[in-house]
Amino acid sequence: MGVGGKxxxxxxxxxxxxxxxxxxxxxxxIDLSFWIVQHETALKNQALxxxxxxxxxxxxxxxxxxxVFPVFVLDGTPSPLKSQARMVRFFRFSGIDxxxxxxxxxxxxxxxxSTFKKCVNDCVELxxxxxxPVLKANGEAEALCARLNRDGHVDACITAxxxxxxxxxxxxxxxxxxxSKEPFECYNMSDIEAGLGLKRKHLIAVSxxxxxxxxxxxxxxxxxxxxxxxxxxxxEDEIFDKLYEIGKGHVPLFQGEIRCAADATPCxxxxxxxxxxxxxxxxxxxxxxxxxxxxCCEYCITDSNEGCLKKSQGFKCNCSSCDKVRKDKDKKKHExxxxxxxxxxxxxxxxxxxxxxxxxxxxxxxxxxxxxPLLEWGDPKTDxxxxxxxxxxxxxxxxxxxxxxxxxxxLYLRELARNPNKTLLVGQYEFHSIQRVKIRYGHQYYEVKWxxxxxxxxxxxxxxxxxxxxxxxxxxxxxxxxxLLDESIEPQIHVDGxxxxxxxxPELVLSAFPEEALKFRQEKELKVMKRRKISTPRSEGSxxxxxxxxxxxxxxxxxxxxxTTKTPSQAKLGEDLVKQSSSPGVGSSKQKRKVSxxxxxxxxxxxxxxx
Numbered sequence: 001m002g003v004g005g006k007x008x009x010x011x012x013x014x015x016x017x018x019x020x021x022x023x024x025x026x027x028x029x030i031d032l033s034f035w036i037v038q039h040e041t042a043l044k045n046q047a048l049x050x051x052x053x054x055x056x057x058x059x060x061x062x063x064x065x066x067x068v069f070p071v072f073v074l075d076g077t078p079s080p081l082k083s084q085a086r087m088v089r090f091f092r093f094s095g096i097d098x099x100x101x102x103x104x105x106x107x108x109x110x111x112x113x114s115t116f117k118k119c120v121n122d123c124v125e126l127x128x129x130x131x132x133p134v135l136k137a138n139g140e141a142e143a144l145c146a147r148l149n150r151d152g153h154v155d156a157c158i159t160a161x162x163x164x165x166x167x168x169x170x171x172x173x174x175x176x177x178x179x180s181k182e183p184f185e186c187y188n189m190s191d192i193e194a195g196l197g198l199k200r201k202h203l204i205a206v207s208x209x210x211x212x213x214x215x216x217x218x219x220x221x222x223x224x225x226x227x228x229x230x231x232x233x234x235x236e237d238e239i240f241d242k243l244y245e246i247g248k249g250h251v252p253l254f255q256g257e258i259r260c261a262a263d264a265t266p267c268x269x270x271x272x273x274x275x276x277x278x279x280x281x282x283x284x285x286x287x288x289x290x291x292x293x294x295x296c297c298e299y300c301i302t303d304s305n306e307g308c309l310k311k312s313q314g315f316k317c318n319c320s321s322c323d324k325v326r327k328d329k330d331k332k333k334h335e336x337x338x339x340x341x342x343x344x345x346x347x348x349x350x351x352x353x354x355x356x357x358x359x360x361x362x363x364x365x366x367x368x369x370x371x372x373p374l375l376e377w378g379d380p381k382t383d384x385x386x387x388x389x390x391x392x393x394x395x396x397x398x399x400x401x402x403x404x405x406x407x408x409x410x411l412y413l414r415e416l417a418r419n420p421n422k423t424l425l426v427g428q429y430e431f432h433s434i435q436r437v438k439i440r441y442g443h444q445y446y447e448v449k450w451x452x453x454x455x456x457x458x459x460x461x462x463x464x465x466x467x468x469x470x471x472x473x474x475x476x477x478x479x480x481x482x483x484l485l486d487e488s489i490e491p492q493i494h495v496d497g498x499x500x501x502x503x504x505x506p507e508l509v510l511s512a513f514p515e516e517a518l519k520f521r522q523e524k525e526l527k528v529m530k531r532r533k534i535s536t537p538r539s540e541g542s543x544x545x546x547x548x549x550x551x552x553x554x555x556x557x558x559x560x561x562x563x564t565t566k567t568p569s570q571a572k573l574g575e576d577l578v579k580q581s582s583s584p585g586v587g588s589s590k591q592k593r594k595v596s597x598x599x600x601x602x603x604x605x606x607x608x609x610x611x
Contacts, residue, residue, distance in 0.1 A: 002142075002162030003203070004211035005224035008174070011162070014191045015174075017182035020443040023156065024067035024505075027375065028173070029145035031159035032072045032127075032134075036119050038160070049392055051119045052126055056389065057403070058176075059130055064406035066183075067505060071154055071375055072127055072134045073141045074120060081214035081355060122392065129385045130407075131378035135366060143167045143365040153372055156186070163213060165189060166204050166360045181442040196228070199236045204360050205243060206231055208352045209345075215356060221344045230341055240357065246342045247351040277321040283308035284315045379411060380404065382426075409448075409502050417511040424453055429500060431513055434520040438503060445503040446517075452498030 002008075035058070036051045047053055062068040127134055137144035145157040146167035156171040157164050164172050165187075175185045193199055198206070209227035211218030222230075234242045234252075242252050277286050285299040285308070299319075300308040316322070345351060366373065382404065386397045405426075412425045424430055429450035438445045510517040600608075 002160075002164075002213060003166070003207045004216065004218060005206075005227070007162050007206075007210075007224065008160075010196075010224060010228075011187055011192060014187060014195045016186045016188065016191070018184040018186050019182055020066060020441075022184050022186070024507075025069070026155040027069045027071060027153070028062075029071045029073055029148045029154040029157045031141045031145055031157070031161065032120065032123060033075050033116075033141055034159050034161060036116070036123060048394065049122070052122055052389075052392055055123045055126060056130075059127065059132060060403065060407045064410040067410070067508070069375075069377055070132055071148065071373075072124075072132055073144050073148075074124065074134065074136045075141045076137045076139050079139055079214065079355075079359060081353075081359075126385075126388065129388055130380045133375050133377065135373060137366050139359070139365060140167075142169075143359075145169065147363060147365045148373065151372070153375065161213075163207075163360075165192070166200065166207060166212075167365070168200060183441075197232060198228075201236045201239050202231045204357060205239050205352075207360075208243070208356065212356070214359070215353060219345055219348050219351065222341065226341055240352070243345075243352045246345045247348065249346045251339055251342045277319070279317060279322075280308065282310060284311035284317050286317070286319050286321065380407065382408075405500075405502060409450075409504060410508065413504060413508045413512040416513075417508070425450055428453060431516070432499065434509065434516060435501065437506075437524070440503075444506055446506050446509050446520075448502055448504045448509060450500045450502065 032055075035055060059070060062070050124134055135144060140161075140163065142157070142159050142161040142164045145154075145159055146164045146169035148154045149157050149164075149170055150168040156173050157169050158173045158176070160174050162172075170189045172187045173184050174187060177183045177185070189200075206224070206227045207218075208215070209219050209222050209230070210224050231239060245252050278288065279285060280287050280291075280297065283297065283300050285297045287297050291297075296308045382401070385404065386400045389395050389400050390397060408426055412422070416422050430453045432449040432451040435447040435449050438447055506517070
């Protein structure tokens, strides 16, 4: 979707892969239609209502794991120019081969729109129950996302439609990779301008040449490379005017030379080029072969000065005459290319299309008040959400509440940082302590312990019926088959009658519970210092201590024990063997047999007998 000609591959080298905290506490506009199409494509026939499933999981994930404030944008009434793109998108969505299908266009649009609109309405109802703001564009959703980004209402857009740059977006996130140290694939317009030397109007011109969602074909015979080479020849202010000239059959300036519109030959006022100077066939330099036999030319330097050197294979003369000829040939080649491209453009009818340019450049993509769009994030309606997902997804209420807990705990910590009087998480649990630091994909989390709030300081023991209710509320449930884009959070929830554990952002915990977080950090630093002090004497003592100086009361390992007991006996036997070998006679051989027959290990006997 967006600009044709593999436009995203062109921008790939300018992508930035940002970390977990890149969008923390920032507002992000999301093209909901892109999410729905992506979900259906990835999880078709694998899960019940995949658009609801992954919209729920991704929203909870963005809000709690990445700390994002999402704003969802819906498509409005599409322009008539997008009919071809809608047809192609429907065939991809339905798995129908567009070349062999005989479905009528009106029926296709009606069927596609009814199915797609139902998915959109379901997702909107889910998002409103989650407390997320939802805006509707007048036309394309990515257009409104880009305007929100350009006007500073949001910090980035999440869409895979490259049209967002043409509508004026400054920061586009193409994809999310939650299970990675750098989950955001981000593109900044400033990086694209610096790398490609193209601004917004240049990109619009490229889309007109190679094709876009509103004109799939573009100009026949012009690909992305030709389009880039063409638009780079003009500034942003003049690019549209030059395209109008080319569309009418006029060939504009090329490298400061005025070209005739009929052909690629120079105009009459241009002086004719000089003839090429003759060159020696032996050395290849200017001059005659006869003259170079008598004395070498100025380009060939020899000791004897008797003649020129024979030119090597592939030799090219660098004299001023040859250099000028090569430059003229290159210039002629570029000029011919330029005129051929202009001729291809002039064959197109109504090029460039004024409606497409006006659509990309206008600012009327959404209905705003004077103060801007209304962006408010509310608390999720938990009970209604449970009923909604239980009906559409057939999930158990305990499973739904468990998957919502990361979002609820994030909301609780944010509210507590603003209003310290808020006491209980989900009206039942209070903060107890920070258990430890967890690292996932290079990012730190605090494992926070929440304790069940019990009145009158009673013990955690609860009646059997109430205990079963608690376990049902937060019992981990086997999930459905995981798809390619299933980004559900698996909250670390442990049930032991009256407490749970969740993973939270350290900065968020610090803002909500500053004293407890600082105390935890200090205790952690003290533990690290103690470990360093203990490990330093041990390392020094181990290097100085020898085997003989070890205390006798310490139990030795099996290898040390046998080493200490076998070494003296082996040394004594070695001395006896030396004494016996020094005395001549038959007795020595008898002693050897006696020694070899003693109860010694095979390795020891071999050493004693064979040295």
